[in-house]
Amino acid sequence: MGHEKILVVDDEKEIRDLIEIYLKNEGFQIIKASNGREALEILEEEEVHLIILDIMMPEMDGIKACMKIREEKNMPIIMLSAKAEDMDKIFGLTTGADDYVTKPFNPLELIARVKSQIRRYTKLNNNAAAATGEEIEIDDLVINVSTHQVKINGEEIKLTPREFDILELLARNRGMVFSMERIYQKVWKEDFFDSPNTVMVHVRKIREKIEKDPRNPQYIKTVWGVGYKIEN
Template sequence: MDKETIIIVDDEKEIRDLIGIYLGNEGYKILKAEDGEEALKILEQKRVDLIILDIMMPKMDGIEACMKIREERNMPIIMLSAKSEDMDKIWGLTAGADDYVTKPFNPLELIARVKSQLRRYKKFNVPMAIENESIIEIDELIINTDTHKVIVGDREVKLTPREFDILELLGRNKGIVFSIEKIYERVWKEEFFKSDNTVMVHIRKLREKIEDNPRKPKYVKTVWGVGYKVDNL
């Protein structure tokens, strides 16, 4: 089973790197952001299971970021702060945080709190995969079925509704080969006619948009004589 993904949000690179090293040694997947705005952008693109969020940051501080995250997501949030006053802790917890750690902190204590929050979340909430089922990730390809956004690497790709539906169908069913007939009937919701090459045309256009080399596709692969599929890379 894959380890959970954790995002570390702090404007101090040394803090991000330190926490990242300790969490990485525990096998967690690590994402990093230097302010609340960057963290929110990452959350739109990636599945995240827990957030470590500093309070004092430029652009968007941790309190505001926490409140915005809580509007749509319920994964655990651990707040970090250089302040130890009770009021700061209260503000953090009121904004929706699950735990609060004061700087300077013992990294091993933070790791223990991370594990505790993840255990509690798994026990009392829906499975994490269900929470983010609107995000489909295949290597550098990210499909957001809520916003109908597709991102490849660092660029957003504009797809037509049909192209998007084909990509979502294949992406949600990784490893399963769909014939042209099945793709047509699932996406167009009409009876397929053998002489119709509509699916092939859409697949070609889709590849031109998402593949670095459409002739050697990385994502939408041809299974000769059978159909098309998307695999885990």
């Protein structure tokens, strides 16, 4: 840890520069953007390991930018906001953010949050890399990619081909949030025609088969307003 590239997105230059000073002292590489739209353009060109994203910005605010980023990428996102109300915090996290820091913030606390999220991200990526073989193991769930078999606690679970493909997609990309549109395009391999119920029904059926409590799922998590992910 220490050589990762961090994108700092805030419309206040003083905030961007302050964060840059502290993170550079820890050995991180810093890229800066002044709004969400500029951040998205940078992400098209640069590999970034973590994003610090302000909520209130011109052109494109942090909430919209976060949701857009989560359609494709799974690096950690720490939201910054001058609002301290609980509902603002909850809303920020449900749009796909991993953590939330309220302004004014202690730079040392922010650094600790950054390091914590990067450790988590590195662990998830290592798990995903290990899952490129024939079997993907997540707790008591075992997915055999070659035979299309799924087992929970050693007991085989029967999934349809579509259900298996959705489960495999999420399991291979642990920690990444997939929108219903993205899942449809990846699994059905055709354009998404505003039919979210198709994906929702398939996810519900998968949960009914693999989860002890489908209403409180252990494996396939809902990220409200964004999509689904497997986090373990």
